[in-house]
Amino acid sequence: MARLCAVAGIGQTQYSARRDDVSIAGLLREAATRALEDAGMDWPDIEAVVVGKAPDMFEGVMMPELYLADALGCSGKPMLRVHTAGSVGGSTAIVAASLVQAGIHERVLTVSFEKQSESNAMWALTVKTPLQASVVAGAGGYFAPLVRAYMNRSGAPDDTGIRVALKDRRNALKNPYAHLRDPNMSFDTIASSPMLWDPIRLHEACPSSDGACALVLTSERSVRKTKYAPAWIHATSMRSEPTQFAGQEKVNPQSGRDCAKDVYKKAGISDPRKQIDMAEIYVPFSWFEPMWMENLGFAPVGEGWKMTYEGATALDGDMPVNCSGGVLSSNPIGASGMIRFAEAAMQVRGQAGEHQVDGARIALGHAYGGGSQFFSMWIVGSAKP
Amino acid sequence: MSEIVSEEGGILTAPHVLEYPYRRSVGPVLGRFFTELRAGRIVGLRTQQGRVLAPPQEYDPETGAATGSDFVEIGPGGVVTTWSWVVRPRAKQPLDRPFAWALVKLDGADTAMLHAVDAGDLSRMRTGMRVRPRWRAERVGHIHDIECFEPEPQATADNGLGGERQRAGELAMAEEAQKPVTNIKTPMRLEYRYSAGIATSRFLHGIAQGKILGQRCPSCSKVYVPPRGSCPRCAVATEEEVELSDKGTITTYAIVRVPSESIDVPLPFASVHVLLDGADLPMFSVVQECPLDQIRMGMRVQAVWVPREQLGPTLQSIRYFKPIDEPDVPAEKLQETV
Numbered sequence A: 001m002a003r004l005c006a007v008a009g010i011g012q013t014q015y016s017a018r019r020d021d022v023s024i025a026g027l028l029r030e031a032a033t034r035a036l037e038d039a040g041m042d043w044p045d046i047e048a049v050v051v052g053k054a055p056d057m058f059e060g061v062m063m064p065e066l067y068l069a070d071a072l073g074c075s076g077k078p079m080l081r082v083h084t085a086g087s088v089g090g091s092t093a094i095v096a097a098s099l100v101q102a103g104i105h106e107r108v109l110t111v112s113f114e115k116q117s118e119s120n121a122m123w124a125l126t127v128k129t130p131l132q133a134s135v136v137a138g139a140g141g142y143f144a145p146l147v148r149a150y151m152n153r154s155g156a157p158d159d160t161g162i163r164v165a166l167k168d169r170r171n172a173l174k175n176p177y178a179h180l181r182d183p184n185m186s187f188d189t190i191a192s193s194p195m196l197w198d199p200i201r202l203h204e205a206c207p208s209s210d211g212a213c214a215l216v217l218t219s220e221r222s223v224r225k226t227k228y229a230p231a232w233i234h235a236t237s238m239r240s241e242p243t244q245f246a247g248q249e250k251v252n253p254q255s256g257r258d259c260a261k262d263v264y265k266k267a268g269i270s271d272p273r274k275q276i277d278m279a280e281i282y283v284p285f286s287w288f289e290p291m292w293m294e295n296l297g298f299a300p301v302g303e304g305w306k307m308t309y310e311g312a313t314a315l316d317g318d319m320p321v322n323c324s325g326g327v328l329s330s331n332p333i334g335a336s337g338m339i340r341f342a343e344a345a346m347q348v349r350g351q352a353g354e355h356q357v358d359g360a361r362i363a364l365g366h367a368y369g370g371g372s373q374f375f376s377m378w379i380v381g382s383a384k385p
Numbered sequence B: 001m002s003e004i005v006s007e008e009g010g011i012l013t014a015p016h017v018l019e020y021p022y023r024r025s026v027g028p029v030l031g032r033f034f035t036e037l038r039a040g041r042i043v044g045l046r047t048q049q050g051r052v053l054a055p056p057q058e059y060d061p062e063t064g065a066a067t068g069s070d071f072v073e074i075g076p077g078g079v080v081t082t083w084s085w086v087v088r089p090r091a092k093q094p095l096d097r098p099f100a101w102a103l104v105k106l107d108g109a110d111t112a113m114l115h116a117v118d119a120g121d122l123s124r125m126r127t128g129m130r131v132r133p134r135w136r137a138e139r140v141g142h143i144h145d146i147e148c149f150e151p152e153p154q155a156t157a158d159n160g161l162g163g164e165r166q167r168a169g170e171l172a173m174a175e176e177a178q179k180p181v182t183n184i185k186t187p188m189r190l191e192y193r194y195s196a197g198i199a200t201s202r203f204l205h206g207i208a209q210g211k212i213l214g215q216r217c218p219s220c221s222k223v224y225v226p227p228r229g230s231c232p233r234c235a236v237a238t239e240e241e242v243e244l245s246d247k248g249t250i251t252t253y254a255i256v257r258v259p260s261e262s263i264d265v266p267l268p269f270a271s272v273h274v275l276l277d278g279a280d281l282p283m284f285s286v287v288q289e290c291p292l293d294q295i296r297m298g299m300r301v302q303a304v305w306v307p308r309e310q311l312g313p314t315l316q317s318i319r320y321f322k323p324i325d326e327p328d329v330p331a332e333k334l335q336e337t338v
């Protein structure tokens, strides 16, 4: 029987296009220091550190975890780096939690980051391989055809994606850490923004951000009395599948469905839409909200768009999604998954400020990565499971 | 094709270069170090325990504590604590003649920093030797503002340790360094030798003859193109070769309007998934000879090849796909093959 694990401290940096005021180490330190403070702890309290980030090509620092050992106070402690592409922020938190749940450590610091301003993600994700034809333009180029397939299959109204983007960008105005905070963002601004990878418009796509997120995860007995009670981890799950194979369900991936089923089962959830109070999910392009609503079992296949359309996923809807503004408003890639997990925990701790969902007690954190092939999820609650 | 370097036993290999001019934000501590280098001075940072770290570090490697801003000028001379001789310098190394990589403990510092030592000859290198920096005339705020270190002439060495160096307290920032360095350029270039492997090489040899060769999985019977030599679903080797038509169906697509350094196709273009007749997994390609607003799912297309005499073992032998006069495939037949 696994031990209980608490999310006792949460720290985020300011997200922006370019954090020239800090080094990579300084960026992580900013998030980590805030998480320690929130947990009522200091560096010596931490027993182990788990770091996550997306490909090293983004910053051109190979094995950055080695360079980060001093900034993260790892001298004399175990340190581990996790990598599962875009889902890494989520899987890093899960690996860190498992160290507590397994009884190996009492207090673990986990940090994830990306400093996208050091290079260009389009370049890093679209390296031209010799003897091949290079025709896929970055993540948008990869996912746009899948979005089109979803639109075609579901018959969703064309403006569903615009509505998602508008909701998330408006939510971002309530989140002081968010990268994109434009009070003038309107339906028309989004609708008239240029198509980058038709059917994906500029304002329906995530930005490139610098940022880091950190969590202090502890055993039950190591929780300290602080302003906010901890969030309790009710369940975690990860699933993966190959990038491409014949018969693959790319629009509604099997690994995502399996991961959701598993995490609900472990958390004792039979009706996710009723039992989960809010969700922070990985939506890098607006149309992924309805796609993941179906994949996560919040809506029947083909009907995820109705939740967006009817306002169910709005902050005051019956199933609020991405109240923080989501990946659409801040995207330090390696941290984006952990930010989802952190925001879910902030909600059940009553710590989300202006974007707090009233009375949130059970929340889902979700991340995906690669070619929709790595999934990580956790369910956190205000009460012990 | 010119990009191929060798073809041993039918396996194609080609050079593969990853290159990017990274722009590194250095933070306030290393920023100060680089700012001072630009002014021709070297600074270390005194920790709470009184050790002087050189180059300065943001966090104490022993305690993890933030190191603060107690900068002290160090050097410029120092002592080689250990070294390694480079017989044949590589293109991007600091010197074009044999030199030493050395750890140099600058006068006043408690840690050593890595740099090149231009000793001229291996016989002149020894641990414990004194060296001094050779500054570049044009300095930008980078470690290469010091071109290298060089053996200190005997007379200078006898002169003592650096004369007017400021050793204690808060060091005033050099006047010419008013605008602090916040970023440095760190260009990266990695040269690989890409090997296409058995399955891809066979496929590409087929392409060089104008043929598209897939492989069938012995377990699930699915046909993969390009073949990977194994079935990702069943995790078994695939050997049975299947020649496929160069006609196929668009299963989905996007119109790309944003530039990408690695794509040569002029914008905007249609990036498509093409399911070749007889295959079970679509290929990524582009469609041309068709107005962009007429591209649709289910549309029938055919490969347009480079002229016969230009065919080579590369996917660039297929220039693009073009529409053909055949009825569309109904959408429901494409569900499983997006």
Ligand SMILES: [Zn+2]
Binding pocket: B217, B218, B219, B220, B221, B222, B231, B232, B233, B234, B235
């Ligand atoms: Zn198979």
